[in-house]
């Protein structure tokens with residue numbers, strides 16, 4: 246497994262790749278868990294060369310967020326990458342991707358404004374800027390993103406389309422713990438009690454999905470049901486719970502087509518996001 250830290254070495258490596266050999270990229274911030282691993286495995290199954298990037302991107306953290314204390318464990322990450330037969334790990338330093346005179350950002354407009362965008366105003370601009378840079382550097386045929394960050398996936402799909410980038414974006418399912426909590430590098434921050442509270446988000450989304458399966462076609466009752474299961478208060482704050490069109494992320498009143506149930510909560514000083522996609526046949 247090759248480890249590259251500079252953009253120059255990465256470009257040289259890219260130029261040396263045989264034409265026609267497909268390359269897959271899995272961008273990560275490290276602290277790798279089974280969720281990341283599932284993306285790598287999907288890349289491994291579909292591409293000849295698999296590249297994982299590990300970069301805790303300062304641009305996507307707000308001033309009051311956890312950039313400094315974000316978990317970092319490079320040795321463990323590299324061991325996981327080796328286990329999954331990754332071909333190349335790209336680990337740039339902050340000053341490598343953002344030298345002192347860096348002044349360009351990439352921003353998606355409408356899709357970035359709602360939900361996470363409202364709660365974390367500078368977050369998506371940081372994400373789309375770094376992902377554009379990584380796609381330009383690695384020039385992968387495919388890049389793999391997790392459903393756990395569904396809005397992020399929608400933005401990246403949009404930016405690839407808008408900027409005519411030659412990469413196919415693949416959405417991979419959310420990997421969960423046995424109790425249903427979506428795996429996240431931040432899960433380690435919370436106590437057992439807070440973790441139990443956080444789990445209510447998945448339970449609420451699941452209850453919303455069940456209500457739709459039972460035939461509810463109006464968003465109002467579905468949202469009410471989700472809010473009831475979530476039961477805010479008692480150390481849990483709700484940022485949003487929504488029934489949206491899965492493509493535009495606009496809130497729906499009448500549920501039809503492919504719907505995404507989105508939610509974000511805070512407990513124990515940690516934010517949790519989750520979502521479920523529901524396909525309505527008629």
Ligand code: AMP
Pocket residue numbers: 272273274275279280281283284389390391392393394417418419420421427428429430
């Ligand atoms: P991060 O390291 O948190 O920036 O995540 C890197 C990639 O892994 C993103 O595409 C995430 O959506 C994806 N990811 C994170 N957690 C999970 C999970 N539990 N299941 C599937 N994909 C995930």
